[in-house]
Amino acid sequence: MAAPASDTLLQQFTGRKTRGVLRFVILGLIAGAAVSSRLFSVIRFESIIHEFDPWFNFRATKYLVQNGFYSFWDWFDDRTWHPLGRVTGGTLYPGLMVTSGVIYHALRALTLPVDIRNICVLLAPGFSGLTAFATYLLTSEMVASPSAGLLAAAFMGITPGYISRSVAGSYDNEAIAIFLLVFTFFLWIKAVKNGSMFWGALTALFYGYMVSAWGGYVFITNLLPLHAFVLICMGRYSPRLYVSYTSWYALGTLASMQIPFVGFLPIRSSEHMSSLGVFGLIQIVGFVEYVRVQLPNKQFQTLLRALVFVIFVVAFGGLVVLTVSGTIAPWSGRFYSLWDTAYAKIHIPIIASVSEHQPTAWPAFFFDLSMMIWLFPAGVYMCFRSLTDEQVFIVIYSVLASYFAGVMVRLMLTLTPIVCVASAMAFSQILDTYLDAKIPEQGAKENGSSDPAKVAAAVLPDGLRSTRNPLVGIYSYASRLTVIGASTVYLMLFVLHCTWVTSNAYSSPSVVLASRLPDGSQHIIDDYREAYYWLRQNTPDNAKVMSWWDYGYQIGGMADRPTLVDNNTWNNTHIATVGKAMSSREEVSYPIMRQHEVDYVLVVFGGLLGYSGDDINKFLWMVRIAEGIWPEEVKERNFFTQRGEYRVDEEATPTMKNSLMYKMSYYNYNSLFPAGQATDRVRGVRLPAEGPQLSTIEEAFTSENWIIRIYKVKEPDNFGRDHQSATAFDKGHKKKRASKRKGPRVLRVE
């Protein structure tokens, strides 16, 4: 971490070339640090794809590599969302898969046959090195000090806020999207600075790449117009701005429309209207500026200003009318919930149910950004010193991204780059000031205090309060030593924090769990893969597996079996159907499962191990989502006791005890314990002595630690009985038919 500091030191007595080489070496080392700090999980576990969504991306990449680009583009996937299927090629962001595919083929062309899985696992760390480089470029555009860029790159390389989404194996859209985000911003700043069509076109190119990679591109789509708009409002309109904005907007919109999933959204959805509006505005402003230069007439200017105002109002009114009449699609729910924070809770429980969409408490900010969280405001403040066009961008980005990150945990990711840039600016300011070996002369005091202060105040009337006096420098070595010493300690603490967080919080694949045995050795819990492998080996190729949507991608990726619902939550009703089947009685669920040709049902149960992310804890969301569609048949109230508690023990409500999910979770569970001793270690309760009975499904597989339980849906009974009576018959219970007897028996006499 001391490397950037030494760069500033060396600056005084090395040549231009040496510094260039040094900078290159430092950037290389930063990239190395960025990549290697993301490899914890590969070293601890193995080269494996993590979590949920990456499994789908991995599956799609395999499909792309096997079947070629065109069939990937037109891919209709009949193995998910059974029986509906999914038009996968048209409903995904292909950037990630295509990137891996290109790397795969490039390596093969270089006669390096690498397994596609390893490319997918290592893509995110690889791109994090590039992100660090892009951050360096972006920061170098912001300030003159070269150490700021290197610091920012180092910050970006190891900050947990970014590592959380880019460890090895986390093969998700964000893996490449953050690099594209930062690089697009760099190109944009470059374009605005130079007023060059070339840089504007490059911005559009990378914007198009970004659109193909991540839905978060909307952030760029709104931030760049906002930047242009604020500049215009500040009276900083210039032909440079006009050229860069128009070339970005025209080319970028065309580029984004090439992605099937985006299609005509850029001219129809409200999310893109701000960029269109600013595009129109900048044309008018440009026209007015042009006319003003031609005709220096005061009245005419007033007229023009009124004209601008009228056009703006008319355009805005037109936009409102189009939105109301439905030509322009309304805000998408996910986006809308960012502004009206209560929206998702009421209207779209499926969005509210995802933990990534929860608001962020302050410890999460500190956890992900550590020391930078308080350097960040200082950096933003420093931008106000000279407030150039590009520094305005930093301010807007900071405020907006802070808000978004506060509303949704996952948007911390968009905040992280600007935090790194701003805090590097603040930190390098300190380093530059206190590492400057030049000692100011004491005599300068007289000059400094009286005359130049007034001159400076006259030149910079709107400057910041803290920079009104002229810069003097640091006098004593004691001050230098204090500040530099403290800064080094803070930087080291930062590195320790980042490593600790990465190692402890963000390096678990969540497919494989690790725990510690009493003697301190590591114990691997591999139930997920055990169960998925069982499915792969013991069930027919087209056996449909029903599970809650969280596990859909994993079943598709690891077990290679068709699923009913998965993490691409495009059809709420279908998910609600599964929720209904899980939360209803067996007699209700069985017809649903038969109608959907379900062969196996998979539940996740953490009661034995104390694994809290299990289905019983997610169960209320299934109930809520099902209640949204069938409010008469599934009622959340019935799952709570009279006193409003959610219980699974003896006191659980009958609805709870009879629900399919409850039965599947606790079926046979008490056989593990002495009679009456069965306990659920997640909820910490004693379970009823009598376990639940199943009749329409039978246990097929239970993994080693009971985390995954798979049940087979029974075929209809051979004798046409319903399953309850068939089970009762098999158990030897006599059918009660006393009431149905018709009178006493009569001896037949014929």
Next chain:
Amino acid sequence: MRWLQLLTVSVLPLVALAAKKPSGDRFSDFRSKSLSSGNLKLDDNVYTQLTKAPRDYSVVVLLTALETRFGCTLCREFQPEWDLLSKSWQKGDKKAESRLLFGTLDFVDGKSTFQSLMLQTAPVILFFHPTVGPDAKVDAQPVRFDFTAGPQSAEQIHAWVARQLPASSPKPSVVRPINYVKIISVTTAVLGLITFVTVASPYIVPVLQNRNLWAAFSLIGVLLFTSGHMFNHIRKVPYVSGDGKGGISYFAGGFSNQFGLESQIVAAIYGVLSFATISLALKVPRIADARAQQIAVFIWSGVLLCMYSFLLSVFRIKNGGYQFWLPPF
């Protein structure tokens, strides 16, 4: 005063209409009674009358406790929505084809009903299906709606009521009256604002162009958002809470949990740290006097160290496994 007499005369037949003898049909009696307000104000007697067993109409009754001494804010919040729903139902269903009556029973008027229903909470909505006629249900028990999900809008209750009714009956939707006062006041306010801006622009523009002001706004925004203000806003967390021993606990236990005061303390810590950084980076190098500068460096470095150390100690409270610390705390 002649027109007043005329008016009185013209109203007379209506009075006579209102005072006409009960026709024997309970539904039309109750309906004509409820015409004025939309829903019937019930007491124990009327309630039993209304929900008596042979019944060829449906009834929705809101059991509520409006008086302030019961402290039922939910009841009071819901009452205007309920009135709106019943009124717009009545207006939309003039011929009473849905055969549905709305009633409101306040706890003050209907203590024995509340007791017989064993109600512990209010408000509760009961829906009584008809017991005779084509839409009769076998189950005589009313369908109950609990306000478990918090305050409900008229539309939400409308959807619930509509689900209870047979598909054929009309279900007039909720019509919210246009709030003219609001429209006028908003228009006036907007026009006033525009006028004010136009008149005061020579004074406002310099303020708007003041860099310090914008810097302050941006920093406050950033500090608010990064210290979890939106979490407080969305989750509606308590401002502060007791620790069970008579004292105040400033910091909530648990990593993803916080109090209102806690986030403000954290914002203040961040603010002090940032300010110390700004001072060290920008202000100190501008101090012309060597001694003063030396002292300023020590003071700000000390503040920085203490505050950061305090922040780390607070974070260790929130995250038990966190092991890093700095000297003082």
